[in-house]
Amino acid sequence: MAGRAEPPDGGWGWMVVLSAFFQSALVFGVLRSFGVFFVEFVSAFEEQAARVSWIASIGIAVQQFGSPIGSALSTKFGPRPVVMTGGILAALGMLLASFATSLTHLYLSIGLLSGSGWALTFTPTLACLSRYFSRRRSLAMGLALTGVGLSSFAFAPLFQWLLNRFAWRGALLLVSALSCHLVACGALLRPLSLAEDSAVGGPRAQLTSLLHHGPFLRYTVALTLINTGYFIPYVHLVAHLQDLGWDPLPAAFLLSVAAISDLVGRVASGWLGDAVPGPVARLLMLWTTLTGVSLALFPVAQAPTALVVLAVAYGFTSGALTPVAFSVLPELVGTGRIYCGLGLVQMVESIGGLLGAPLSGYLRDVTGNYTASFMVAGAFLLVGSGVLITLPHFFSCFSAPTSRPQELVIEALDTKVSLPKEEGLGED
């Protein structure tokens, strides 16, 4: 059966957007709101905070490192069966976690099992979404990714209510039931065959060709650098504000303000990415530079109004770079190779994310305040955006041919946002 020459750009694609919306909500919303469970686990297992936060860290690490596997399987079998299996695994992990008797049990069930379930859902979904759209790809991405922001608003109070009603065992049971909706989301992912699919071959061939693809490698490096700095504010902003003398409640409120502007930034940037002609990489560079600048300015701002303005700016620009980062990849490697490409980028850039927060914490321990941490984070972002200039057709006035799939890595950025937010939400 010959594939379509052009992605449909609508029609069933909007159902895929809906599916991606709920999926990002169920994967990252859950991860972000896990901070609510954090307090319960510390008292229930009588363990230290650092050991309990490993649960989320393992989950995110497995989700990111497992992305290439999810991608390779999607290339072979199509996204639908892979995502549905991922949903079942994620729900199963939570279900087993509700019977946990020790912290190790939680590491294995939530971290390993649910993490691998998430690895099989998130990357294939976004890759599938990018195949369904070309002209309106950024907008579709932006809309789908708003699921992350909205869900962290909704899930944090919901999980707290579940904890008050059912204690953590019952709450985990119900979160497992919620995660079953990932299977329903997977069912919406109708397979789409595009013209390039026969040309690019199977997963192994795709992976080898990607690893020899210059622009792809440079893009991966850029995103890894960006990822290193991206999550620092989510992890350390509340602590930085408390160092400046803020109370916990206004500090948490500032994070919420940043989250709202993040949401707005995603949709606005998605729309802008499609409206502006030329390669999307230029917009990505714009947003990353602005994010880096706002990060570097954080330590300079002392007055509350300046901090609020910077938080809004950071939220908007960091949200804005997510859908665009996903849109660049199809332009680079083509929609035929997008599953593998996305998985690979996720895996590599997660290194940046995993290193970023501890590095920032280390700098803080050494220097005594967060000035160095924020400046270094901003520097990483600026260097990453500099690498983006080396991408092909950067300075041309015309878009790259729309049938090339190129959106990969922004998901990994989203995963990282979840982790810091969880730590930031460890209140009560």
Added chain:
Amino acid sequence: MLPGRGAPGARAARTLLPPLLVLLAAARGGWADGASTESPFTSSPVGEGPMTNYSNLSLERHNITLPERSSVQKQVILESPSLMYLTCKFTASGNLTSVCVTWKRGDEPLKNFSHTVEGNSTVRTQYNFTIVNSKQLGNYSCVFEDRKEQRGTFTIQVPEVKGKKKPLITYVGDSTVLVCKCEKCVGPSHWTWYRSNGSVQVPIDANMSAKYVISGAHNNETKLKLMNLLEEDGGSYWCRAVFPLGESEDQQELVVLSFLVPLKPFFAIIAEAVLLVAIILLFEVYTQKRKKHPDDGKEFEQIEQLKSDDSNGLENNAPRQRKK
């Protein structure tokens, strides 16, 4: 006084008499001392001598400074018997001569306080006493009556004990820990735990059953660990701290749920998810079938077109053009 009889007897009496008189005087003096200790006049409220056992008591000094026209209350937390020095300082707005200074416990007036005048308009009054048992706890006030009455009240009480306010939710088969802490205290002499069903409090004996373990990391907290919970273990638990000067206690609520409680919403949500999946897949099968039928219709039309073309072509002898 012995009556004199003969010269030798009288002479003996005269030599013995002064020492006897001295002896008698000394004895009478001793009786006088004994009588005075039995007099009702004593400054200690409990009947102990005022100068007994000061080396065991800690000294507590507390001050209140009364601002203009308002009363002040200060909380004093005591665990064990102490010597109290309570001081109140009052600045009069006008003449000091009209100020009447008293100390009251509740409404009962107290004695044995001192007061000094400092400067032109400041009065300082001090009340010293010892607290040795729980009956002496309460409100002690210094009262200044100028035009209006102003009071500085020292509320003397034992430390409060606090557990968690929210009910603790657990499941059958779990184990849980109830914690009680006393704030601002060094450590009670004794902690006890009770269960209550209704109004009856039943003490918990950790040595009797394997279910309960009472422990405490520091002296100012206590932990009750319950293991292998059953549904009957739910209810109110009281922790009580016993201090030399009194007791304080707090209540905690324990709820034990069976696993069936969250299972109902769990199955409901899973059923809903399965239903969604079924609807989506069935919808897709249905739309694919609809696509196939229009294709059959189109093929039929194309065959008709070809037939009409052929017939046209035979008449015209022109190259046939196939329509898609």
